[in-house]
Amino acid sequence: MTNKYMRIIHRYLGFFLIGIMTVYALSGVVLIFRDSDFLKIESEVEKQLQPNLPTNQLGRELKIRDFKVAKEEGDVLFFNNGEYNKATGEAKFIQKELPLVLNKMTKLHKAKSKDPLFYLNIFFGVSLLFFAISSFWMFMPKTHIFRKGMYFTVFGMVLTFILLFL
Numbered sequence: 015m016t017n018k019y020m021r022i023i024h025r026y027l028g029f030f031l032i033g034i035m036t037v038y039a040l041s042g043v044v045l046i047f048r049d050s051d052f053l054k055i056e057s058e059v060e061k062q063l064q065p066n067l068p069t070n071q072l073g074r075e076l077k078i079r080d081f082k083v084a085k086e087e088g089d090v091l092f093f094n095n096g097e098y099n100k101a102t103g104e105a106k107f108i109q110k111e112l113p114l115v116l117n118k119m120t121k122l123h124k125a126k127s128k129d130p131l132f133y134l135n136i137f138f139g140v141s142l143l144f145f146a147i148s149s150f151w152m153f154m155p156k157t158h159i160f161r162k163g164m165y166f167t168v169f170g171m172v173l174t175f176i177l178l179f180l
Contacts, residue, residue: 020151023144031141038138041119044112048120054110065103072098076105 044053063075072091073081076098083091089101096107111117125131153160 017151017154020148024148024152027141027144031138034134034138037119038123041116041123044116045120045123051110053116054112056108056110059105059107059109061105063098063103063105066100067098067103072105076107078107 047053061076063072067075069081069083069091073079076096078093081093083093085092089099091098091100093107095109096105098105112120122131122134125135150163153163
């Protein structure tokens with residue numbers, strides 16, 4: 015009886031989640047390259063900020079990680095891909111972002127507990143855990159396929175632990 019229900023839930027939950035699984039798979043691969051410019055599009059940004067901002071606050075206002083001033087000439091601070099005029103408060107810089115659809119997908123993938131989408135992430139994570147566990151009910155335990163599957167399970171778990179501790 016448990017076999018039957020596990021298989022039914024596994025099947026229909028899989029069909030239901032195919033779209034979100036595709037989004038998470040693609041965005042997961044894209045996130046691997048988040049420290050590079052792979053697939054990113056450059057755009058020029060002009061922002062009017064308060065004049066005479068301290069360097070640390072300027073980086074926060076521009077939302078640039080690891081912000082560092084490269085040089086200063088008069089009232090103009092030069093930083094990676096941009097400049098800030100201390101007298102006028104005008105900042106010009108080049109921003110690199112993923113295309114709109116990929117950007118939305120990666121934001122969904124990285125949702126935090128303060129985001130309304132975090133419930134979807136929890137549901138999806140629990141569903142993936144269910145998929146992993148319910149897969150053991152797909153075949154009868156005394157069959158050759160099940161025994162062979164157990165070998166693959168052990169090898170997969172060993173590989174996972176090796177990769178975790180490298």
